[in-house]
Amino acid sequence: MNCGEGIDTRQIDELFINLDPIQAGGRLTTDAMKAVLAYGDGYSVCDHCTKPFRLDHISKPPLAEFHKDLATFLNMDTARLVPGARRGFQAVADALVKPDDPVLLTAYSHYTEFLSVEQARAQPFEIPANDSHIITPDAAASRIEEVIKTTGKTPALMFVEQVDYQYGNQHPVKDLIKVAHQYDIPVLCNGAYTIGIMEVDGKELGADFLVGSGHKSMAAPAPSGVLATTNEWAETVLRTTGVKGDLTGRTFGVKEVEMMGCTLMGVTSVGMMASFPHVKKRVKEFDAQVRYGNMIVDALLTIDGTQVQSEYPRRHTLTRMNTTDSFDKVAKKHKKKGFFLTSALRERGITGILAGSTRVWKFNSYGITKEQASYVADAFVEIAKAEGIA
Ligand SMILES: Cc1ncc(COP(=O)(O)O)c(C=O)c1O
Structure with a gap:
């Protein structure tokens, strides 16, 4: 597998420091780049697909092992690759939610979580955030009570985001799940901003479903992601086909309905798999990454009038x-x-902040070094000084 030798995304990153809020955790590793080139053909992972004919059973390339490793990595019982976190939401909502069922989401749920509820023809109810932009267990409990009172039904599912996309705040997911479980409500924990970035332990959180995004946080090509679940829920969300109707004797055996049979073929699955050893290592370095992020925020806060939301x-x-x-x-x-x-940032080799933003804006420093963090911190202050506000 010589293809791709010499392509190193970090060489590109050395030219610019990219602070794009959604791209930081998805940038490919060199190994993923090589795998993408080698497995570019659509059905490249299917050459050795033998009975039972399903992606998570293929042993060459080692997709079966990768599925098991992913479940272990997340401390869940079973994992499946999905074409993006959204397809994980969709699979769970489709399997658990019936038309008109109430479903709980939060004030910071991603639109794709709402779409999965809408597709199931269910009713979404938001749990509001507090003034510090946190979803609290108390708010979840009162919303559950209110929904039961107004609809006469217990919510069929609750979505919670471990870290939300609007503020990047960590929410008390373990306690939120405890509250939901008191009402027998299963919980899907959205780890789009955490799985592949920081250590996530599904059993410790008590999650019934964990969903991650490969292209957002696992250094994988798009569209890719992971859905992990427990033994309790695996049969429901990963049911195999038992289609009945006017067929001519055909059956489809082990194909999983919510997965539409197989999910990620070729580039996406091998790309994800090639980055996985790096991802397993990097989640252990998350605290350092948070320190570097704080260095930048601290510097920004020295500029008169600047606030962190x-x-x-x-x-x-x-x-x-x-x-x-x-x-x-x-x-x-x-x-x-x-x-x-x-423009001033770009002149200093810093990109990724939405062009023209000077009021409310987001950045994600994930993946930078301490030296780069210090450089970015100094750059903001230097720009402010040049304009007379620091
Ligand atoms: C919090 C959150 N959840 C889910 C998604 C959807 O992820 P994917 O693109 O993997 O479907 C996003 C994407 O931006 C997100 O920010």
């Missing part, structure tokens, strides 16, 4: 800033208007 000190590398009273004041008088900030 996410919880602080930071416990994740995705952060939401409010610079309405600092950089945006400069923007109002600057010849480049709101673009002055992203």
Whole structure:
């Protein structure tokens, strides 16, 4: 497998420090790049697919082993590859939720979680966040009570985000799950911003379902992701086909209905698998990554009028800033208007912040080194000083 030798995404990253809020954890490793080139053909992982004919049984390349390793990595009983976290939400909602069932989500649930509920023709109910932008167990309990009272039904499923995409805050998922379980509500924990970034222990959290995104947080090609579950729920969400109807004697055996048979063929599965050893290592370095993120936030907070809207000190590398009273004041008088900030950053080799943002904006420093964090921190302060606000 010589293809791809010499392509190193880190060489590209050395030219720019990319702070894009959604891209940080998905950038491919060199090994994933090589695997992508070698397994580019659509059915490249299917050459050695023998009975039982299903992706998670293929041993060459070692997809069967990879599925088991993923379950162990997440401390869950079973795992499946899915084409993006959204397809994990869809599989679970489709298997558990009936039309008109109430389903709980949070004020920070991703739109794809809502779509999975809508597709199941169910009714979504949001758990509101508190003033610190956290979803609390108390808020979950009162919302559950309210939903039971108004609909006369116990919610069929609850979605919670371990770290949300708007503030990058860590929510008390273990306690939220405890509350839901008191009402016998199964819980899907959305780990799109955590699985592959930090250590996630499904059993410790008490999650019935864990869903991660390969292209967001596991250094994998898109669309990819993982759905993991417990023995209690595996039969429901991974039921095999038992189709009845007017068939001409055909049956489809071990094919899993919610997985549409097989899920990730070729590039996506081998890309994910090739990055996996790196991902297993990097989750152990998360604390250092959080420290580097805090270095940048601390520097930003020295600039007059700047606020951090996410919880602080930071416990994740995705952060939401409010610079309405600092950089945006400069923007109002600057010849480049709101673009002055992203333009000044670009001149310093820093990209990824939405062009023109000077009020509320997000950045994700995941994957940078301490030196790069220090460089970014200094760059913000230098830009502020040049504009007379620090
Ligand atoms: C919190 C969160 N959940 C789920 C998703 C969807 O993930 P995927 O693209 O893997 O389906 C996203 C994507 O942006 C997200 O931010």
